Amino acid sequence: MAEPSEFKAKPPAGIDPIGASSEGASLYELIREDIIEGRLAANERLVVTDLARRHGTSTNPVREALQLLRGEGFVIFAPNRGARVRPIDQEFVRDIYEIGVLIEPALTRWFVNMATVEDIAELERIQGLIEENNFADTFRHSELDTAFHTVMYQRHYNRHAAELWWKHREVLRAVSRRFDFTLARRAAILREHRELIALVKAGDADKAAELVARHVEGSGRHILEHMRARNAARAG
Amino acid sequence: MAEPSEFKAKPPAGIDPIGASSEGASLYELIREDIIEGRLAANERLVVTDLARRHGTSTNPVREALQLLRGEGFVIFAPNRGARVRPIDQEFVRDIYEIGVLIEPALTRWFVNMATVEDIAELERIQGLIEENNFADTFRHSELDTAFHTVMYQRHYNRHAAELWWKHREVLRAVSRRFDFTLARRAAILREHRELIALVKAGDADKAAELVARHVEGSGRHILEHMRARNAARAG
């Protein structure tokens, strides 16, 4: 049961985003993926008729999917002027990773006080896979890294906070997948994960929370630097 | 320009939730209000046909409004089974006020470092109105209190965090409006607001952040106590 590709790390089983009609749900997921993965350009117009034709349905399911995406903040509406893709730019990324820096330490603190032996074993197992992979497959690393943190947050009593974390995580994961990890960042990730496991074992919630704050901060900065670099390259 | 009723404290001008069609927007607002204000019972079914008839439109705008509300978490969908009102219960309230405890101190910290003389004057003006009202009109107090905090957060660079705060605030405001403030809580609110202004003036960001954490924590606890009491009374 250690199949790598299984790590399509599911949301912490709280308020699932899906649940509409069969067609509507898939439409929602498809469009959402297209936005997060960057296949739909920033600020691109989302024409209902086009989307309907492209996905082989009529317009109504598309409209509902777009409203759903609007509620989640991935799409912007202008009255009588339709929908546009909300750009996932540096500001956007900065905003959500900063929120992560505030929330994740609290989630971690709770986890440290509630962690079972099995939890810790699971963390170590995933960390083993991460080190085994050693960033050879960056996609796989993304999934494993997400799984690592999911173990810590998935049972938190604050479902809202967990869900918020997950939504943000999905965006960051998609963005970071487009970049390589620098050597410094790779080392930091491995080191901090190991240290985190040690702190969980020791039951030191304060230090663990502090470490996670640094960890998320570093991750966010890393992504932002990459985005900046790419933008500079594009402009130059 | 100190008209009290004007304090329909607007969201910090960031990502406005509205923007759909004329009918659609109002429908969204109406249903949303009905949920937040408790006019629609928890878990109540939201039948599209009924809502359409009640608001004098056809079904399509209703469907879109419901999807929008789903994206924002106020409505729950079951496939082929329609929408239900997401109950605003103690768990829900606890979740969002705990997130507030994490986020608001950070917003405050920034404000303290960026506050202008006008900002401080505005805070003092609103605080004056709050003390003048002195909880005589609890609705008015809610609006003023929201305005007080909006002054601090409205220009924060992290629009996402500000928007998140606002959404949560709207819910808490609606819930707390149904209860009275205990004398102890009234005193605490006034004291903490005054102390907060003093700290802003002194430029002590750390202490201000800490105080806000306590302030939000206290507010949340207060609401939860009221909800518990009412539930107990209803069960007894």
Place this chain on the structure above:
DNA sequence: ACGCGCCAGATCGTACATTGTTTGTCGAAA
């Protein structure tokens, strides 16, 4: 009392009408 099937009601998808926006062309004035 228990299961089976039918029927009312609601959701979901399709098609269409209406309204508002955008674009592109033509013409007049500088």
Place this chain on the structure above:
DNA sequence: TTTCGACAAACAATGTACGATCTGGCGCGT
């Protein structure tokens, strides 16, 4: 000749109407 503006036609969003499909409950029969 170029530029600006009005007008018209294409286009797309929004609202309406309807048919298909699914769910749930009621009653009938055993």
